[in-house]
Amino acid sequence: MSIKVAVVGYGNIGKYAVEAVQAAPDMELVGVVRRDAAGIQPPALADIPVVTDIEQLAEVDVALICTPTRLVPTYAAEILAKGINTVDSYDVHGQLVDVRRELEQVAVKHNSVAVISAGWDPGTDSLIRGIFAMMAPKGITYTNFGPGMSMGHTVAVKAIPGVENALSVTIPAGTGIHRRLVYVQLAPGANFESVKQAIKQDPYFVNDETHVYQVDDVEQLIDTGHGVVIERRGVSGKTANQHFKYEMRINNPALTAQNMTACARASVKQKPGAYTMLEIPIIDYLYGDRDALLRELV
């Protein structure tokens, strides 16, 4: 029987989430929840129920929460309380343990499952860091992002007064150090120097080397390609000089949506509660017969 999935939010990630659910052989896309469900819908949603409230959909097993990250904890708690599993890509690293604990209580009470921080970082990158730590318990892991557009940093710049449109590109400088290139399109009458200073003092940028450029049309620069290199040198048992490296070059929202979709599949196999991706066996994310998967992958 198909897993019935709803996509909540139809921004950057939501668009790709619709595609990823449609591409999954074991899933049925039962609808999209968005604020502006009354207006004319984009062609991609032509045959899909679009509603303003998840309650308006007949039956939902799992909701992919594709809202801005700061809204995730509230939306997830509301949906979990309806007995519906949730998957999000909540990316505030410092707070996710607390969010996990809050959602755990709601999920256990209402017999549902939350998979949190289920994008690529946090998400699949977290799995890689975990495997690296297993293989060499002593050592240092460096996560190097980019080159590519950072969604979180771009949203942060857009929230600054005087900014009409923005793009924040992350450039890896090695050993986990990053340079930020910020391209801004100003609102009429805005002052570039004050916008530039506001960006450099923003918590998202204050610790990194940040360069701000004024451009006429940000849209002409946007490419959602991104990448990461995760490296660890460390010690296995008592043997030093073990070296591990993971690298990917990807369409950012497409991978986030794909990973969330895999977590939707895993969610229906877990006991009620809240999980990060590290707390779920990898085989649960995959579609297919268990023995066949083991023969192929092990």
Add this chain to the structure above:
Amino acid sequence: MSIKVAVVGYGNIGKYAVEAVQAAPDMELVGVVRRDAAGIQPPALADIPVVTDIEQLAEVDVALICTPTRLVPTYAAEILAKGINTVDSYDVHGQLVDVRRELEQVAVKHNSVAVISAGWDPGTDSLIRGIFAMMAPKGITYTNFGPGMSMGHTVAVKAIPGVENALSVTIPAGTGIHRRLVYVQLAPGANFESVKQAIKQDPYFVNDETHVYQVDDVEQLIDTGHGVVIERRGVSGKTANQHFKYEMRINNPALTAQNMTACARASVKQKPGAYTMLEIPIIDYLYGDRDALLRELV
């Protein structure tokens, strides 16, 4: 309370397993099981009980089975039947699903846990292949081994009549194709040409480009360094051109032993049964407080 671990077999992997257990903060090495327990022991075992039968050790939670791979299913079943968890690095890819099923029955009956094929390939490489398949369900994964000494291939050559000592080196030729370089030291009176033909017709070599060289002293060539590159290009949802790559350069038996030790830790957290590494959450392999691990890794 410490996890009480015994190491069964003291060959290449067993030596590093002793070190890895000693280096694990949550484990106690309770003894080593080896055929020649009566003789003079190597300095590394000076303060460690050495016995011929695991029954001679007072209390064991987990046994790391470091015997030759073909002996693993028998040893594992015997030890599981005593209610002791087992971890092995069984590497016969074509048979591991059957071995898992056999050991599952023994483990469930005797309230123990088996973690099978828990080295690096199969093992942590299997986890990487699983994560790659999750991120891009459509696509091709290539596993490229080496350059490095292949334990399995070396053992296969040593079993051929006329071979006194041998070394099989695996050279990656890209896209999952490998070249095998075999160095043999002949027994007195052996004929090189017939040994060479026997190697080339062995199931371990018959499908690969294989070069055989005669040398005077194989020991002078041995380096246990090894490596792997796993690559996948594929489709996330409906988005093509997603590219993933994993690379490691490692001391081979040290990594195998480290991974088995991590699986010993994970084994005490699972319900009775038999597991491959894909069937256990990654966090279970790691030492430390759960919230602290999540803060560090997610």
